[in-house]
Amino acid sequence: MIPFIKRKKKFFTEEEHQKILQSIRQAEKETSGEIRVFIESKCSYVDALDRAKEIFEKLNMHHTAERNAVLIYVAVKHHQLAIYGDDNIHKKVGGEYWKKMMNRMEYHFRRSDYAEGIRQTITEVGKDLQKYFPHHKYIDKNELPDDIVSGS
Numbered sequence: 001m002i003p004f005i006k007r008k009k010k011f012f013t014e015e016e017h018q019k020i021l022q023s024i025r026q027a028e029k030e031t032s033g034e035i036r037v038f039i040e041s042k043c044s045y046v047d048a049l050d051r052a053k054e055i056f057e058k059l060n061m062h063h064t065a066e067r068n069a070v071l072i073y074v075a076v077k078h079h080q081l082a083i084y085g086d087d088n089i090h091k092k093v094g095g096e097y098w099k100k101m102m103n104r105m106e107y108h109f110r111r112s113d114y115a116e117g118i119r120q121t122i123t124e125v126g127k128d129l130q131k132y133f134p135h136h137k138y139i140d141k142n143e144l145p146d147d148i149v150s151g152s
Helices: 014-029 048-058 087-110 114-132
Strands: 034-040 069-075 080-085 148-150
Touching: 014 034, 014 114, 014 148, 034 114, 048 069, 048 080, 069 087, 069 114, 080 087, 080 114, 087 114
Parallel strands: 034 069, 034 148
Antiparallel strands: 069 080
16 A cells, blocks of 8 residues: 555645546547546555455446547555556557556656646556547547546
8 A cells, every 4th residue: 555645635636627627628539549547445455456446347438439548546545556658558658667557657646746646657658549549630539538537
């Protein structure tokens, strides 16, 4: 577990929330890929990646045309993080890539800069989605909502 969250209020301020949403929209402008963020209080699994995969499927993120969606998962009270990428993006970037993205996010979380950690991760993942899955002006559409989903 990562000891990073000390707040008792909302996880993000309204300004932070809007910056994260803007990062998602900006990242998705140049790619057919999709990025979502899921925040919940507690992780009901030992491994946050297993929980992220379950949420990914419940949110139907595996139904994108190119199987290139990415979920950023945070369990606030249990201090757990995960990043889950669908099959085609995972095949392109590999496991070490996700570890690097997790390390970047953890760095910011340890400094209580949660929104910035998520925002920078979205930006970096977006660049790599753009590289492997560029936006096609006339055929791409936004397949998933650009929102931050909250669980229990």
